[in-house]
Amino acid sequence: MHSHTFDVVIIGTGIVGLTVAYEILQRQPSSKIALLDKESDVAKHASGRNSGVMHCGIYYASDTLKAQVCAKGAQRMRLFAEAEAIAYRACGKVILATSEQQLPVVDKLLTNAQQNHIPAERIDNQQLRELEPYAATELAAIYCPTTAVIDSLAVVTRLRDKLLAQGVKFFFNTRVVGAQQSQSIQTTDGTFSYGFLVNCAGAYADTIAKYFGLAEDYALVPFKGIYWKLTADAAPKVRANIYPVPDISLPFLGVHLTRVINNDVYIGPTAIPAFGRENYQLTEGLSVGESLDISWQLLKMYARNANNFRKLAHLEIAKYRKENFLQAARKLMPSLTGDDMVAS
Numbered sequence: 001m002h003s004h005t006f007d008v009v010i011i012g013t014g015i016v017g018l019t020v021a022y023e024i025l026q027r028q029p030s031s032k033i034a035l036l037d038k039e040s041d042v043a044k045h046a047s048g049r050n051s052g053v054m055h056c057g058i059y060y061a062s063d064t065l066k067a068q069v070c071a072k073g074a075q076r077m078r079l080f081a082e083a084e085a086i087a088y089r090a091c092g093k094v095i096l097a098t099s100e101q102q103l104p105v106v107d108k109l110l111t112n113a114q115q116n117h118i119p120a121e122r123i124d125n126q127q128l129r130e131l132e133p134y135a136a137t138e139l140a141a142i143y144c145p146t147t148a149v150i151d152s153l154a155v156v157t158r159l160r161d162k163l164l165a166q167g168v169k170f171f172f173n174t175r176v177v178g179a180q181q182s183q184s185i186q187t188t189d190g191t192f193s194y195g196f197l198v199n200c201a202g203a204y205a206d207t208i209a210k211y212f213g214l215a216e217d218y219a220l221v222p223f224k225g226i227y228w229k230l231t232a233d234a235a236p237k238v239r240a241n242i243y244p245v246p247d248i249s250l251p252f253l254g255v256h257l258t259r260v261i262n263n264d265v266y267i268g269p270t271a272i273p274a275f276g277r278e279n280y281q282l283t284e285g286l287s288v289g290e291s292l293d294i295s296w297q298l299l300k301m302y303a304r305n306a307n308n309f310r311k312l313a314h315l316e317i318a319k320y321r322k323e324n325f326l327q328a329a330r331k332l333m334p335s336l337t338g339d340d341m342v343a344s
Ligand SMILES: Cc1cc2nc3c(=O)[nH]c(=O)nc-3n(C[C@H](O)[C@H](O)[C@H](O)COP(=O)(O)OP(=O)(O)OC[C@H]3O[C@@H](n4cnc5c(N)ncnc54)[C@H](O)[C@@H]3O)c2cc1C
Pocket: 011, 012, 013, 014, 015, 016, 017, 036, 037, 038, 039, 042, 043, 044, 045, 046, 047, 048, 049, 050, 051, 052, 053, 054, 055, 174, 175, 176, 177, 200, 201, 202, 203, 204, 205, 225
């Protein structure tokens, strides 16, 4: 077994791990940095499977850290894309209220925008028609011009290549399995000693933290977002991004329509509990121990009704059926039919 020593060891090569390495190098160019991942390349999980929407930050109340970093981060990502000739499209987004109960949330979102200095305006039906001719128009709509979509896979592979060129060492197929007392971690490729360790392990960040006796009170419960895709005939009905006013009692944004960077249009997601943190297909990424642990956490959340979990479970389980899913999508675009959607 090998023994390695670095100034900084970063666990995880998703967008967070790569960006942390990039920023450290900007400040301390001589740092010896190692990036570790259990997979064979960067971004095999969330960072390589997302919709690439650069959110403007309108959902976050002004006293939150997310409010402070979201708009700034999107702006910096745009500058990175321009400097590196990475495709992005400043396409904007509309947020639609489709029931009377959502109207107070519309006001709340506009207040967030004002306090967070995010461009956003309430638009009338005529303006909505010009932006999204097929969107539902009954109630209120907000337009956020700074929402954009980006080629997120190009971002992570460019970061990887730039870091490699600057001498950062990548250790793939290297799983972190434990921590030792003396500033070192155990991996499947030997021991890594560090000056600083940064935990960017995504869905396993809590597991890594627990190796150090941290985050004992936290449990990560994974949810899977299932998306449908619009057929080539139906896709032109969506110009950019059409989102519902979110239910602020739940931690998800609700079923929305997104035109991603390659112009495919997706509808989704559902938010269905996954029985493995990396369970994307039917049985892929499942292990008995992890599935049992997640099931136990889900039962506890259901019993305690944490974060309105019962309401979420009932709403989301219903969306397993295509008709129910379609119903949620049709609130945003009434002319959609089941034939417009194919499994993605
Ligand atoms: C379907 C979907 C759509 C999304 N859409 C958007 C969007 O439009 N806009 C947006 O801003 N965000 C979106 N997100 C969220 C965004 O993708 C994530 O917030 C982001 O990718 C998280 O990055 P990360 O680096 O923290 O985690 P990850 O990308 O998951 O990276 C973590 C890495 O850690 C590694 N790792 C874990 N455990 C170990 C271990 N023990 N040893 C070694 N390596 C380990 C993993 O292999 C992985 O490579 C979406 C997410 C999903 C799933």
